[in-house]
Amino acid sequence: MLSRRNGILFVEDVSTVDIAEKYGTPVYVTSKLQLEKNVEAYKKAFPNAEKLYAVKANNNLTIMKIIASNGFGADVFSDGELYLSLLAGFERDKILFNGNSKTDAEIEMGIRAGVKFSVDSFDELRTIESIAEKEGKKIEIAFRINPDIDPRTHPKIATGLKESKFGIPEEQALKAYEMALKMKKVVPVGIHCHIGSQILDPSPFVLAMQKIGKIVAEIEKMGIQLDFIDLGGGLGIDYEGKGAPSPEDLSKALFPAYEELLSNLKAEPKLWLEPGRSVVGNTTILLTKVNAVKKGYKNFVAVDAGFNLLIRPAMYGSYHRVVVANKEGKEEELYTIVGPICESGDILAKDRMLPKVEKGDLIAILDTGAYGFVMSSQYNGRARCAEVLVSGSKTALIRERETLADLLAKQRIPEWI
Numbered sequence: 060m061l062s063r064r065n066g067i068l069f070v071e072d073v074s075t076v077d078i079a080e081k082y083g084t085p086v087y088v089t090s091k092l093q094l095e096k097n098v099e100a101y102k103k104a105f106p107n108a109e110k111l112y113a114v115k116a117n118n119n120l121t122i123m124k125i126i127a128s129n130g131f132g133a134d135v136f137s138d139g140e141l142y143l144s145l146l147a148g149f150e151r152d153k154i155l156f157n158g159n160s161k162t163d164a165e166i167e168m169g170i171r172a173g174v175k176f177s178v179d180s181f182d183e184l185r186t187i188e189s190i191a192e193k194e195g196k197k198i199e200i201a202f203r204i205n206p207d208i209d210p211r212t213h214p215k216i217a218t219g220l221k222e223s224k225f226g227i228p229e230e231q232a233l234k235a236y237e238m239a240l241k242m243k244k245v246v247p248v249g250i251h252c253h254i255g256s257q258i259l260d261p262s263p264f265v266l267a268m269q270k271i272g273k274i275v276a277e278i279e280k281m282g283i284q285l286d287f288i289d290l291g292g293g294l295g296i297d298y299e300g301k302g303a304p305s306p307e308d309l310s311k312a313l314f315p316a317y318e319e320l321l322s323n324l325k326a327e328p329k330l331w332l333e334p335g336r337s338v339v340g341n342t343t344i345l346l347t348k349v350n351a352v353k354k355g356y357k358n359f360v361a362v363d364a365g366f367n368l369l370i371r372p373a374m375y376g377s378y379h380r381v382v383v384a385n386k387e388g389k390e391e392e393l394y395t396i397v398g399p400i401c402e403s404g405d406i407l408a409k410d411r412m413l414p415k416v417e418k419g420d421l422i423a424i425l426d427t428g429a430y431g432f433v434m435s436s437q438y439n440g441r442a443r444c445a446e447v448l449v450s451g452s453k454t455a456l457i458r459e460r461e462t463l464a465d466l467l468a469k470q471r472i473p474e475w476i
């Protein structure tokens with residue numbers, strides 16, 4: 060998706076200099092071709108699995124529509140993600156409503172929409188039963204189980220450890236299914252876990268499959284034959300240019316464990332996955348302009364995007380590759396790329412060797428399609444930036460840049476002020 064032509068960084072067949080001129084900066088730029096390649100890789104690696112796109116990774120409607128039109132379902136974590144998924148055209152029976160703290164209103168919305176639920180607590184199970192009763196509807200559910208597995212990733216994105224807030228402890232799993240069996244409106248059809256994100260080694264997924272497989276076999280003895288086993292998302296991507304497992308690598312690693320699991324069952328539960336980052340992560344760059352270069356104890360490159368637009372480096376210490384987009388040259392200076400936010404933690408990239416940078420240059424921050432714009436804010440009174448889609452030599456604005464007036468959205472001033 061990225062190439063250099065006469066020294067200038069191109070996204071597909073479009074120059075980043077032209078994009079900056081036409082749409083301004085900062086701007087997220089997504090390659091449709093790369094998105095389609097990623098979707099295709101999952102379809103090829105997992106032809107028989109249900110692939111649910113984790114909407115939290117990037118909820119731009121155009122991007123969601125492209126993914127939905129490829130037959131993916133959706134993993135949604137809120138009323139808003141459900142709303143967007145329905146608009147984007149994801150099929151209702153392939154939407155799973157996840158979440159550890161759903162409001163009654165969200166549960167009602169999901170029930171009315173006819174989607175499936177991943178149930179995270181006994182309280183939630185009882186709430187679903189009572190709302191479904193009121194609505195006169197049967198609801199298909201899975202339980203999210205916490206399998207206590209260390210995915211060996213950043214602690215803030217490890218979600219399947221004992222101390223994590225997600226899921227029902229594995230030792231309470233059978234009790235959960237027993238309870239569901241006694242209910243009138245709730246139909247247990249699946250089991251769910253998600254162990255973490257940015258996982259670069261398939262073996263924790265295999266362990267998850269084995270642990271969940273044991274529970275599924277126990278559940279069968281209770282007379283419940285499940286339709287699906289959802290192993291969640293979490294496949295990592297190659298942020299550092301050192302390689303990362305592909306969907307195919309994951310498929311190859313999982314297949315024997317899945318076969319083994321099936322051999323112990325009467326039913327043939329389908330495999331479900333919920334990839335987010337590995338579908339959208341490497342499709343997008345954040346293009347940002349240099350406002351100032353300051354030399355001192357450190358060489359700072361101050362750009363017009365900060366942690367208001369890309370919080371991953373500040374929040375998780377995440378590494379994103381950075382390149383100078385408008386010119387090529389020998390990497391001769393060590394720079395730290397910082398944003399305009401009034402916090403010393405507003406660092407996008409630390410100590411990077413780059414060609415000599417000057418005011419007005421364009422910097423591209425790579426692999427920002429997942430957990431980029433979706434985690435943005437208006438902190439420091441900064442309107443959010445635009446998003447652009449590139450396909451071949453075509454470009455389209457897929458989210459307008461906010462204006463200062465958007466900072467007022469929904470604000471009210473009481474008449475007594």
Ligand code: LLP
Binds near residue numbers: 257293
């Ligand atoms: N399914 C569930 C239930 C999840 O909680 C998540 C991510 C996914 C699927 C998708 O995982 P993925 O394939 O994208 O790894 N903001 C953090 C990542 C948070 C992940 C939260 N859950 C980051 O920027 O690294």
